[in-house]
Amino acid sequence: MTDTSPALPPLTVTTSLPPAPVSPDVEIDLESDLASDLAIGDPAPAHRVGTAADDAGLARMIAAFRVLQVRHARVLAHESAAQGLxxxxxxxxxxxxxxxxxxxxxxxxxxxxxxxxxxxxxxxxxxxxxxxxxxxxxxxxxxxxxxxxxxxxxxxxxxxxxxxxxxxxxxVPATERNGVAAALEDIGAALDRRHRAATAR
CATH class of the missing domain: 1.10.10.10 (Winged helix-like DNA-binding domain superfamily/Winged helix DNA-binding domain)
Structure with a gap:
């Protein structure tokens, strides 16, 4: 099957934080994880609903979430190490x-x-x-x-x-923060429902 997913632009990290020392209580290769997360290919068949634009938006959203996870881990590791924790x-x-x-x-x-x-x-x-x-x-x-x-x-x-x-x-501009917060809450709730359903089997 031909890959029709949109090509993602090269990732550039713009941050004033120095390279983060990883906390002793976690082992994570941030760069490798980031590279693998960006190579998402076709969305899973269950996700392929609606128009091509819908699929492209979904793929971009999932890729952005994965990158966010890696950057969150990087910042949290740096801030924790700065506190000696x-x-x-x-x-x-x-x-x-x-x-x-x-x-x-x-x-x-x-x-x-x-x-x-x-x-x-x-x-x-x-x-x-x-x-x-x-x-x-x-x-x-x-x-x-x-x-x-x-x-x-x-x-x-x-x-x-x-x-x-x-x-x-x-x-996030002040006028958009409630909307972004609501979307994050909805995503978190959806993930929690799937986790509970999977662990209840």
Missing amino acids: GITDTRFLVHLAASEGQATTPKQAGDVLELSTGAMTSLLDRLERHGHLERRPNPGDRRSILVHLTPSGAAVARAVSAAYASAFSEA
Whole structure:
């Protein structure tokens, strides 16, 4: 079958960030992943619906999402290393900060980060040593504890989030942000539905 997918332009990375050192808790070849993601070829048959323009738009959107994933990983690795943390450490601090001051249990945190109990305990120990969080007794359940963000941890979350706020505000005009946010929410919900359906089999 002849490949009718639109040719994608050469990728050029324009960023003021220096090359990102990869966190010790992740092994990822960003350049190889980026190259393989751009070589997407024909969309899968299930995706080939509507007009050729629809198919071209879908292919471009998926390719852009894959490139976004790689660039997100690069920025997160750089920002985490700048704070002396691993990527998963940073993800957890940002998650806690986004919870608007609500504490979480280690089990809830492990579910969000998809970590085992042992890995979650190690992460909490590490962040507590850094002074970024503290564990307190759970007043609603004496058998468990709650994890609270400290001012130091909140400062890390703000610093990391600022890099994303800068990029998003640069790329998306204020008048379009609600629409972009809605599209991202819809894509996330669709991916979650497929994940739940696949794991329920």
